[in-house]
Amino acid sequence: MPGPASSELLDVTRGGVVESRHRGSLVLLDASGDVEVELSDVTVPIFPRSALKPLQTVAMLAAGFTGSTQTIALASASHLGEPVHVAGARATLAAAGLDETALRCPPDLPAQPAALLAWIRDGGGPAAICHNCSGKHAAMLATCVTAGWDTATYLDPSHPLQQVVVSHVERLGGSPITATSVDGCGAPAHTIPLRALGHSFARLSTADAGSPERVAADAMRAEPMLVSGTATPVTELCLEIPGLLAKNGAEGVWAAALPDGRSFAAKVDDGSARALGPLLATALRYWGHDGPAVRRWGAVPVLGGGRPVGVVTAAPSLLQRLSLPPL
Template sequence: MSQSTTLPRRAPQAPPEVREPAHAPVAHVVRGGIIEGVHHGSVVVLAADGSVAFQTGDIEAAFYPRSALKPLQAVGLLRAGLPPLDDEALALVAASHSGEDRHLATAGRILATAGLTEDDLRNVPDLPYGSAVRDEWIGRGLGPTRLAQNCSGKHAAMLLTARTRGWRLDDYLDPGHPLQREIAATVEDLTGQGIARVTVDGCGAPLFAVSLHGLTRAAARLATAAPGTDEGRVAQAMREHPEMVSGSGRDVARLVHAVPGLLAKDGFEGVGIAALPDGRAVGVKIADGADRARMPVTAAALARCGVDPEVLAAFATTPVIGGGAPVGSLRAAGALAPWDNRA
């Protein structure tokens, strides 16, 4: 139903196995020359031809991608009939936004296109996700709203698509709704595998379990898509407007600016994907959900892709502070980046 060209769909393989993931050490927290903490997780690096160039942990077990699934959901909405949006608005559809004024205004604009208001959203009311924006919001005496919640762009686009297709609006989050069935079919197509489980994400939308390998394949497919295709449109919007996909100063936006042509998205519970225009891609899952380990591990994985380590240096470590000064760092470890010093 999209206004643009959709790439041919592939028959999905079997769903990934639901099991306890066999995660491996991927990051060390070093304080004063001693490993104070170890983050376990799983990492996959894909070569440009789609083959696995590196892996550690368990990249085939079923897991929930959380908000790293949003670029796939955005493609699904285009396929389901989402009317044309400018790139800034389309980027917000794939966003976990910080709740800045531009984010709220753009989500409101998408709703207005459908003749709807914030009252029609069914996502969970929340304070802005961005810490500075949230502090300012609270200082003004404002409370949680549906528009401020970080997934409001996705939800606004879901409503616009449903209104355009003549589908019911009150149950657009039901997994059996035709909108969600189309999104699920798109997730299976882009990942190349069946969905293992369906649950509810934090915002209230259906969340689909795939494997880290499958999610990373999907990121590569978006990154390599031709302009004008649904996949290509989402990729272009995310690359051109990384602050709409996240927010001012967010690490994922800074990474996109630092690495030319990069497509990247983060998700709760320590999930991250990044893909280059030639199909090289990485997927990261931190087992304990610690966001602090996500970016250093992602940077190390991108270095395995051939991205210049000097470009990645600003993302490769996080300082460990003692008495107000750095006394160590959090960095990739294990098979991903052999640890050979204790600075």
């Protein structure tokens, strides 16, 4: 759902020539929640997709979901189906007295190449437990068991669980949901503006210790590998930046916050996942971070014949807007 007059965010070069451009919307908020940088209209509702998972986890914790740091982190995950992810989702279900037949997310295969090969080598086929949202679905089911709600209809928008989710998404973002559809995993997908998305991550990041918001945020910070997977920008950037809270969503959505409440949200018009690493890395550079992972994800190689011949990186206009030098 691109907004009007979207801005150039990233350039894709090959042999020194700009081959493609990624346009979209972006907002950076200061620690008080005021806009520092705004590109395009960040008040237009978008589908944050899986970037809403941490807010959904807050709703589940408030409704009675309990678990380890690992299973709470996995509730917010868009994981790659690696063994640690599959085992964690199964553990969440088992603790609730359920198994993977209760899951209502679609069957899928692991997305991480080594995990995919091992799964198939062991005779596995598409399975709901391998779906990138299986941790969230397992936590939704466990929440229903705790609250005494029906588990067969947990994805219905009228289900008590989904109504609780709606109330917390609106509360944390400070903005009403204007439309609801169905996400790729079958759960309800809601729209909120980018600015509200950034604001909600700031609220999670700075929440009081022991609150559902802080429990969800701290679990994600402690276990970024569970939130994403091997060699992803979520995992590597969150491991490098102390206290960083970050979550990607399908169709080119990002949301992130630092412990002091500075936050970031972006939507890429073309929905390209390859834009995500360079965008978050650029936001982190704006916030003063410049480690190896920031540099690696800030300039992702474009390959030709198996070797780097170009790069995906912040567009000159974005660098100028943020007063940053090129990498």
